[in-house]
Amino acid sequence: MSANDGAETAPPGGWPRRVLAGLCAAMLLAMMALTVTDVTGRYLLARPVTGATELTELLLVAVIFVGLPAVALDDGHVTVDLLTARLPDRVQPWRRAALSIVTAAVLAVVAWRLWLHADQIAGYGSVTNALRLPVAPVARLTALTTAAAVPITLLVAWRDLARTR
Secondary structure (H helix, E strand, C coil): CCCCCCCCCCCCCHHHHHHHHHHHHHHHHHHHHHHHHHHHHHHHCCCCCCCHHHHHHHHHHHHHHHHHHHHHHHCCCCCCCCCHHHCCCCCHHHHHHHHHHHHHHHHHHHHHHHHHHHHHHHHCCCECCCCCCECHHHHHHHHHHHHHHHHHHHHHHHHHHHHHC
16 A cells, blocks of 8 residues: 555646656557557568567566656555554554665665666677667666666655654
8 A cells, every 4th residue: 555545636746757657658559559560460461570579578678667766756666564554553654664765775776786787788789689779778777767766765755754744
């Protein structure tokens, strides 16, 4: 459950979240159109789209990681609260804040490691098989969007904690 359940009627995150959601929607639409075109070409015309699998994979990675800051803006990370739901209400904001700090720390480590991996990929010039598209820019995108989710996670936690006071 999110800390914002029922607290607001307007979607949290404002225009940045709408921009990220719009980008993700456009990429999902492109993936859908590419898949329909590929399947139609493959089975009706015996001419599949060259590199469709590669493009779908790259778009899927982009959708997931561009969506990560939007999820952080919504405080929409998946949580399981089997035991913590029984804690007193006065403890819940502090528990959520502590969890956000841990989440931000994990995201920071993941962003750092993704950036190092992107450097490695760029170093040996990795490209996709069929279309020869460079992979390093996508890896850098994943690192940057993950890093962007770190301060967002902390700011949302701070905002929610400030509301309880």
